[in-house]
Amino acid sequence: MILNRMCGENMKTVAVIGAGPAGMSAAIAAARNGAKVVVFERNDIAGKKLLLTGNGRCNFTNVDIHADYYSFKEGSVADEVLNSLSSRDICEYFSDLGVLSMERKGGMYPVTGQAGTIQTAFLQAMEQLGIEVIYNACIGEIVRDKEQFVVHMDNKFIYFDAVILACGGKAAPKTGSDGFGYRLARGFGHTVTRTYPVLVQLQSNAQGLKQIAGVRCYANVAALVNDSKVATDYGELQLTDYGLSGIPVFHLSRFLSKEIEEGMKCVVSVDFIPQVSKDAMDAFVMKRLNDLKGYSLKDFITGLVHNKLADYIIKMRNLDAGYTVVPEDKEMVLELLNAMIDWRFNITGHKGFENAQVTKGGVVLEEIDGNMESKLVKGLFFAGEMVDVDADCGGYNLHWAFASGIKAGETAAK
Numbered sequence: 349m350i351l352n353r354m355c356g357e358n359m360k361t362v363a364v365i366g367a368g369p370a371g372m373s374a375a376i377a378a379a380r381n382g383a384k385v386v387v388f389e390r391n392d393i394a395g396k397k398l399l400l401t402g403n404g405r406c407n408f409t410n411v412d413i414h415a416d417y418y419s420f421k422e423g424s425v426a427d428e429v430l431n432s433l434s435s436r437d438i439c440e441y442f443s444d445l446g447v448l449s450m451e452r453k454g455g456m457y458p459v460t461g462q463a464g465t466i467q468t469a470f471l472q473a474m475e476q477l478g479i480e481v482i483y484n485a486c487i488g489e490i491v492r493d494k495e496q497f498v499v500h501m502d503n504k505f506i507y508f509d510a511v512i513l514a515c516g517g518k519a520a521p522k523t524g525s526d527g528f529g530y531r532l533a534r535g536f537g538h539t540v541t542r543t544y545p546v547l548v549q550l551q552s553n554a555q556g557l558k559q560i561a562g563v564r565c566y567a568n569v570a571a572l573v574n575d576s577k578v579a580t581d582y583g584e585l586q587l588t589d590y591g592l593s594g595i596p597v598f599h600l601s602r603f604l605s606k607e608i609e610e611g612m613k614c615v616v617s618v619d620f621i622p623q624v625s626k627d628a629m630d631a632f633v634m635k636r637l638n639d640l641k642g643y644s645l646k647d648f649i650t651g652l653v654h655n656k657l658a659d660y661i662i663k664m665r666n667l668d669a670g671y672t673v674v675p676e677d678k679e680m681v682l683e684l685l686n687a688m689i690d691w692r693f694n695i696t697g698h699k700g701f702e703n704a705q706v707t708k709g710g711v712v713l714e715e716i717d718g719n720m721e722s723k724l725v726k727g728l729f730f731a732g733e734m735v736d737v738d739a740d741c742g743g744y745n746l747h748w749a750f751a752s753g754i755k756a757g758e759t760a761a762k
Contacts (some may be wrong), residue, residue: 355624360510362512363388364386364387365499366515369408369746369749371512371732398463402464402743405463409439409747413435418744425717429751439456445473447459449618510761511653512760517733519701538712541717546702547706551615551698551699556695557589559735563583567596569616571600581596590699618690624652633682636681643673644672648673661691665684689739709736711730713737729756731749732749
């Protein structure tokens with residue numbers, strides 16, 4: 349069956365592949381600019397991965413949008429796309445769609461606290477604009493035919509003036525993100541880098557992890573690759589029986605996942621006592637030595653770290669938790685506390701794409717212009733996680749999805 353979506357109309361026709369946040373924002377932008385838009389979604393619902401963002405609350409942007417939080421450099425083409433919409437612009441965009449926002453620690457969320465609110469707003473807008481969404485779409489390939497693109501779906505051949513690839517990456521494959529879009533991009537001659545899971549938990553072969561599994565604590569963390577520090581962060585650390593988790597660890601994974609797979613030496617250093625300076629620590633030790641005469645080593649460090657951590661660290665240092673501390677033990681105690689501010693976990697792996705929030709790598713930016721249009725094939729556009737852009741947690745990745753999607757949609761409709 350051969351279908352021509354132009355149907356005798358003069359309006360431009362645009363195919364959007366993928367109904368995630370980038371795809372839906374691209375579709376709405378194209379339709380608002382006069383295009384006839386059809387969205388192809390392989391799932392039976394739109395925004396399946398979107399529903400998982402922000403632990404189901406959808407942190408959709410951040411008050412501090414800057415290239416420092418992204419994999420690209422300030423002043424790059426991707427940076428220009430990113431800054432084409434400020435966080436205020438994004439909030440106003442969703443307000444126009446009927447979603448009010450609230451700020452929490454710099455992140456912007458719908459006031460409902462539900463990612464489904466964003467999904468519903470997108471679906472309502474697409475319906476109002478007459479955007480057709482084809483669910484459970486099984487696309488074989490997309491090819492160029494003279495001045496148009498032909499989408500092969502089942503036994504149908506559907507013609508469009510422009511195509512926007514917003515298929516996502518490989519993170520969270522249960523939501524449909526399995527890297528399918530990369531095959532389509534390669535079919536048009538685009539270069540796709542090797543991909544890695546990021547914003548993901550890290551695995552360690554450290555001894556005794558089961559002893560501290562379940563402990564949560566605020567800590568400074570640092571990523572070291574071949575003994576060189578490459579990234580730092582602060583936040584709530586989660587210790588598990590396989591290694592490390594929590595927002596600060598997710599951030600570090602952006603600088604370790606690739607290096608882990610390349611066999612480099614990867615270590616995470618943890619400061620379990622981030623609130624205390626060295627001078628304050630010395631003063632603390634002297635006061636405790638004088639105040640707690642006759643108390644055990646375990647009692648001495650109670651109040652500094654979680655009890656499970658205290659037991660673990662003492663055991664790993666081959667010390668006796670019941671040892672009675674005396675004033676002459678100052679150096680021994682300081683050595684123990686110094687270990688607690690630079691406790692090192694050897695990192696041996698990550699928890700894979702199945703548990704990752706974002707993909708590192710993708711279609712190279714050098715082959716895409718400032719309108720998210722291919723430099724190789726006129727009328728072909730990219731948006732969202734498909735391209736080689738990744739960022740920290742905190743609404744940064746969704747901001748990129750919206751900014752790149754809207755830019756692609758606006759330009760594709762022209």
